[in-house]
Amino acid sequence: MSNDAFRLEIVHSKSNNPWFNLALEEFLFNNVKKDEVILYLWQNDNTIVIGKNQNPWKECRCKEFEVIGGRIARRLSGGGAVFHDMGNLNFTFIMHRNRFEIKKQLQVIIDAVKDFGIEAEFSGRNDITVQGKKFSGNAFYYDGEKAYHHGTLLVNSDINKMVKYLQVSKEKIISKGIDSVKSRVVNLNTFSNSINVDTLKKKLQASFLNTYDCSSVEEYIADERMIDIQQLYDKYSSWKWRYGETPEFNVSLENRFPFGNVDINFSLHDGKISMVKIYSDALDYSFIDILSKQLTNTEFKKEAIQKSLNEVRSKNSVIDEIASWLVNCNDLI
Incomplete structure (x- = not known):
């Protein structure tokens, strides 16, 4: 990793629209400078986000979810489908690849929840767990010299709704050695009464600054009126991007x-x-x-x-x- 001088940037999205938040994520990724490390914090309400190469019709109950006002979104990174609501906090680390260290980025998350007395660890392909139960799924995206690492943080999410609308395959559950999705995931507030989305944001920011040990920090608040990312928004909200072509296969x-x-x-x-x-x-x-x-x-x-x-x-x-x-x-x- 380079020891050159760098600066930290913390970006908060005020929007709860997944298509805007994913568009803003890509905008930040496209424009990140070599001397920047960005922590982007965002929330989506009533949303299912699928991985870049997933079939939405197999991953979730699309029609039923949209009937209740849910939104389907597709991200740039691989990995599986996730449910987002206002009890979930999303994070993204964005930087050039010479500064990209998954272990260091994970440490920001693990140290932040440790401040609430919660001992977490990285597990399997892409999960962060407490006592064997998942509260965070992570995914990664690389393009040229740039990279990002993003994930979910279940704080007090509606697990029943998650189970109802996500269609996790039986094979996937069996491979984890568990009986159901409900028994696999957990909210962080199960382990601490003092944790909520706002307190977790503060701990994440403090952990980010401590882990990267950088005195140069800039903080931004973004909303849909302030940032012109219409072209990216049009892509993420389009039927073609979210559902794609699903022709009849032989x-x-x-x-x-x-x-x-x-x-x-x-x-x-x-x-x-x-x-x-x-x-x-x-x-x-x-x-x-x-x-x-x-x-x-x-x-x-x-x-x-x-x-x-x-x-x-x-x-x-x-x-x-x-x-x-x-x-x-x-x-x-």
Whole structure:
């Protein structure tokens, strides 16, 4: 990590609109300077946010949720679907990659809740837990020299509503060794009467300043009237971005891996794969483009698919695992 001088920036969003808050997040990401480390704090009300490569129709009860005024949003990062309400606080660390240290960023969160007497730890792929129960899910996004790390913090969220509208697969629950989503997650106010969203914000800011040990700090309050991010807002609020195209597929194959769920869908024409659509909650989703391009125009036969996949097996271990599963799948002829 660089030891050059840098400055800290804390940005608060006054909006509870997920499309605005995600647009502002991308705006901050696009414009972060090399000498800046940004902590962005925001809240969405009555919202489900899905990962970049997820199928909303499988991840949540979309129609039922929208009937009660809920909003569906899609973020830039990978990972799984999350429920947001005003009992949940979101954070984003934004900086250039030479300063990006996941362990250090997590320490800001862990130290902040420790001030309430809560002993937390990082667990699994992307969770922060207390006594084995998750209160924070984290995801990461990289583009060129820049990176961000964002996550949720359940303070006093409506867990019943979360369970009602999120559709977590049975395979995912089993892989965690638990009986239900409800038994897996927990609100922080379960462990401390003094914690609420406002007190947690203050502790996070103090922990951020302490962890980065920087005297140069600027603080901003943002709302929808102050920041012109209309083009980004239009993207995040659009049907195309949130739901995408979900054409009829001839064959759909799904499997759970240690790195996440993979749902591969094939459209076929004249015995060949004319289109491939891959959904996944994997944090690192670089394999999606590689496999989609590689399999398009391949004959839908086990031997042809195996030959095609052999050409990209060396790209990374994730592709190797998926390739091994596909060529041994009973649904391929």
